[in-house]
Amino acid sequence: MDIRYEAQYHLLEEQHWWFQARRDFVFALVQELGLAPTAPLLEIGCSGGPLLLRLRESGFSNITGIDISPRAIELAHRRGLPNSFAMDATKLDFADESFDIIIASDVLEHIEDEAQALREWHRVLRPGGRLIVFVPAFSMLWSQHDVVNHHFRRYTRETLLTALRQGAFSISRSSYWNGVLFAPALLVRGMQRLLQPNAPAAEAADANGDLTALPKSINKALLSxxxxxxxxxxxxxxxxxxxxxxxxxKSVSQRS
Structure with a gap:
């Protein structure tokens, strides 16, 4: 991730409509699993820890976060999350079968060796444990935002499920998210490619990608x-x- 983008990300991640809405949905998915408050939970790509804080406030007492960025982990520590660590998501410093649930929101697309990451996530998940994973969708939506974020790929539902199955996971549910803005985004991406057909990706990439602070009224409307x-x-x-x-x-019959 571009350093300038990361600085903007940390400024906005708590209040920005996109991140708030996604945290709401991830939190609801976790609640639906009916886990015990003491269930060990790992968030991969925890950033400054806003989701971990919400989970802790709701009663989860055994939460861990990792992020590739030491700056993100420093912020998480300042926010009162000492059990967060700077760590490579493809080389987890945890014992086999350590967690009942793993959350990874917008992480897998940053990792060149997708298969190695999923093997590691499978290894540290307990049999019967759950993985909640979000990734950006559709290569036709590729933009300067992906460049600034150092993405390797975007996914379809089919390619995500194929990667998970090749990583020995079974699928409980899958869907697209943020469907309401798909058509407008596709139109904008098409216009950008039409107006800048030969612009080098690095030159076309704004340091903030699509991440900007909006007026409160617009932010509230999009969040709603x-x-x-x-x-x-x-x-x-x-x-x-x-x-x-x-x-x-991870199947109950599977062992790491």
């Missing part, structure tokens, strides 16, 4: 829109979206 969509996703799956997510599990 996605929160409404989150409620719908509690009852159905979407055929398209800006992101794709899956809930996968």
């Amino acid at each position: 829109l996605l929160r409404f969509e989150n409620k719908l996703l509690g009852k159905l799956n979407f055929p398209v979206g800006m992101s794709v997510f899956a809930i996968a599990h």
Whole structure:
């Protein structure tokens, strides 16, 4: 991730509509699993820890976070999350079968060796444990935002599920997320490619990608829109979206 983008990310991650709405949905998915408050939970790519803080406030007492960025972990420590560590998601410094649940939101696309990451996540997950994973969707939405974030790929539902199954996970549920903004985003991406067809990716990349502070009224409106969509996703799956997510599990019969 570009350092300038990361600084902007940490400034906005608690209040920005996208991150708030996604945290809401991930939190709801965790609640649906009916885990005990003492269940060991790992968030990969925890950033400054806003989701971990919410989970702790809801009663989870055995939470751990990792992030590749020492700056993110320093911020998490300042926010009162001492059990967070700077760590490579492909080389986890945890024993086999350490966690009942792993959360990884917008992490896998940053990792060149996707298979190695999933092997590690599978290794530290207990039999019967769950993995909640979010990734950006559709290569047709590739933009300067992906360049600034140092993404290696975008996913479809099928490519995400294939990667998870090749990593020995079984799938409990999968869907797209943020379907309401898919069509506008596709139009914008198309216009950008039309107006700058030969622009080198590095030159075209704004340091902030798509991450900007919006007026409070617009931020609130977009957050309300996605929160409404989150409620719908509690009852159905979407055929398209800006992101794709899956809930996968490690078979009870599997051992690391």
